[in-house]
Amino acid sequence: MQDNSFDTLDQAIAQRVDPQAAQVDESGAYPTATIEALRELGLLGLISATEVGGKGRSLGDAARVVERLARSCGSSAMVVCMHYCGAALIEAFADTDTRRAVASGEMLSTLAISEAGSRSHFWAPLSTARADGDQVVLDARKSWITSANHADVYVWSSQPVAAEGVSTLWLVPRDAKGLAVDGPYRGLGLRGNDSAPVSASGVRIPSSARLGSDGAGFDLMMGTALPIFTLCNAAASLGLMHSITAAAIAHCSGGRFEHLDSTLADLPTIRAYLARMQIETDKIRVLWEDSIAAIEGGREDAMLRVLEIKAAAAEAALEVAALGMRVCGGAAYRKEVGVERRFRDAQAASIMAPTTDVLYDFIGKAICGQELF
Missing domain, CATH: 1.10.540.10 (Acyl-CoA dehydrogenase/oxidase, N-terminal domain)
Known part of the structure; x- marks a missing residue:
C-alpha cells in the first residue's frame, strides 16, 4: 500500500x-x-x-x-x-x-460454500436452486459459514438451475426467511469467528441475485475467490507465526534460571528452536510475497502459487506453533504468555477447505501436467 x-x-x-x-x-x-x-x-x-x-x-x-x-x-x-x-x-x-x-x-460479506455432503470438495455443492417465476428457491446444508450470525450477505453456492456446469453463485441476505444458523461456534481455536452450519429451507431470492451466469460458479470460485482466499488464509497463518515467534523469543530471553543466573535463551537447544521458528516464518513470508507478485502480475506460475501458499503456510504454522509451545514449556499453557491462544488458532488452516492434503494432490497433478479436476 x-x-x-x-x-x-x-x-x-x-x-x-x-x-x-x-x-x-x-x-x-x-x-x-x-x-x-x-x-x-x-x-x-x-x-x-x-x-x-x-x-x-x-x-x-x-x-x-x-x-x-x-x-x-x-x-x-x-x-x-x-x-x-x-x-x-x-x-x-x-x-x-x-x-x-x-x-x-x-x-459485511462472507462465503457460504462448504457443505456437509461434499466436505473438502468445496467446488461441488449439493445445494439446490430451482426457478419459480422471477424467483429462485434454495435448499441447502452449509457446513461452515464464518460470520454466520453477523454478515449482512452470504455469497452462496448451489447446483445450477438449468444450465450445464457444476455450480452457480448467489447473493443471499443473512436475514432471508428460511435460513437457520446452527450455532454458536464452539471450536478449538478462532473462537470469535462466528463460524456455524447454516441450513436453507425454501429460501426465496430474486433471480437477479445471481452472480455471473447460471452454471458459471466453478469458474468464479477458481478464478476470483480462490486466489484471494489462499492469499488471505496464508496471511492469517503468517501473522500467527510472526506473533508466536515474537512471543517465544520474548519469553525465552526474559525467562531465567535464577539459580544459574542465566536465561532460557542461553541454552543452545532453545536458541536452535527459536532459529527454526524464525526461518520458517521468513520462508513463508518470502513465498507469500512471491505468490502475491505472481497473481497480481499474471505470471504463468500464478495458479501453482495459489495452490502452494495456503498449504505451505498452514503446515509451517503448525510447526512454528508446536515449537512455540515446546520452547516456552509449562509457561506456554498460561494465556498471558501469548502462545497458547495462537497455537489453537493456527490449527484451523490445514483443515479448512481446500485442506492441505487436497492441495498437495492438486499441486502434484499440476507439476505432473495432469488435469486438476
Missing part, C-alpha cells in the same frame, strides 16, 4: 483490536470492535473500485491487512479474510448498489 493506511491500521489495532483479542478468545465473542475500526478506516471497501466509493486496492493489499490483524487476533483475521473473498466476487459480478454497499462498509 502506498499511503499511510498501514500506520492508521496499526493505531486502530493498538486501540481497538489488541484490547479485545484475549476476551474474544475467552468468551467466543465476535470481534465487533475490529469490524467497526476497519469500517471507520474504509478498509472493508479496500478492494472495491473507486468508482463505487472503494479504495481500489489489490488482492495483495487485502492479504496484508489480514496478516497484520492475525498478529493480534486470529478471529478478526478470519472474519476479514472471508469478507474480502465475498467482496471480490461482489465487486466483479454484483450490481452497482450492492458494490456501493460493500465499498462504504455498510455491507
